Amino acid sequence: MLSIHRLSLVTFALLTAAGIARADSQPLPASQPDSSTAQARAQAAMSEFGTRLRAVLQEQLQAQGPLPAIDVCHVQAPQIAAEVMQTHGVRLGRTSERVRNLANAPTEWQTQLLTEFAAKVAGGEAPEAQLAKQHDNLPDGVALRVMRGIPVEAPCTVCHGTTIAPEVAASLLTYYPEDAATGYSVGELRGAIWVEVLQQVTP
Numbered sequence: 357m358l359s360i361h362r363l364s365l366v367t368f369a370l371l372t373a374a375g376i377a378r379a380d381s382q383p384l385p386a387s388q389p390d391s392s393t394a395q396a397r398a399q400a401a402m403s404e405f406g407t408r409l410r411a412v413l414q415e416q417l418q419a420q421g422p423l424p425a426i427d428v429c430h431v432q433a434p435q436i437a438a439e440v441m442q443t444h445g446v447r448l449g450r451t452s453e454r455v456r457n458l459a460n461a462p463t464e465w466q467t468q469l470l471t472e473f474a475a476k477v478a479g480g481e482a483p484e485a486q487l488a489k490q491h492d493n494l495p496d497g498v499a500l501r502v503m504r505g506i507p508v509e510a511p512c513t514v515c516h517g518t519t520i521a522p523e524v525a526a527s528l529l530t531y532y533p534e535d536a537a538t539g540y541s542v543g544e545l546r547g548a549i550w551v552e553v554l555q556q557v558t559p
């Protein structure tokens with residue numbers, strides 16, 4: 357049963373790759389396969405990064421509390437990002453209007469989208485509903501840019517909230533003397549995850 361299932365998946369993948377399994381027989385506009393592939397890569401990269409980071413953070417918080425978890429964020433967030441970038445052929449990261457790590461400071465296009473997201477959230481929309489895609493006027497080598505809003509959830513307030521335990525605050529200060537990422541409440545927009553999908557090099 358399993359092997360039949362697997363076989364049919366492989367067959368489907370091959371057919372799809374060859375362009376045979378398309379439901380409609382109408383030819384798609386030339387740009388569409390590329391842009392849908394780029395979107396799939398962006399989506400896959402964002403969800404892998406989000407899932408992995410959340411898992412290590414949650415595990416550390418539960419097992420050892422916030423202090424070692426700060427270390428996880430400091431060391432592992434950039435490490436996981438690097439691995440995801442390599443796997444999916446993208447650039448990716450987290451940013452915010454108020455950053456903890458200056459290395460996460462938004463670039464110009466990110467600032468513009470963060471401002472738009474913040475305005476919509478101020479107007480009553482959910483932070484996680486914020487999604488923007490840019491296809492045009494991108495730098496050389498970039499096929500697509502995507503950005504999605506990140507909400508503040510209850511566990512986040514341990515390190516980003518309005519009341520932070522003194523030992524947590526002290527530890528944050530040693531890593532990030534210019535930390536601006538505190539004072540958040542649950543349901544606010546904490547920032548965004550961004551992806552730049554790089555054009556695939558065809559051999």
Ligand code: HEC
Pocket residue numbers: 417422423425426427429430431433434450451452454455456457458460506507508509511512513514515516537546547548
């Ligand atoms: C244990 C403490 C801790 C918890 C809990 C925590 N963070 Fe952070 N957060 C950090 C640290 C440390 C950094 C800086 C990471 C780095 O150096 O790149 C950071 C950075 C970020 C950034 C990148 C932008 C910036 O400010 O540098 C975002 C976005 C973010 N956190 C969102 C969240 C969200 C959402 C949650 C809850 C799901 C959360 N964090 C929970 C410690 C924490």
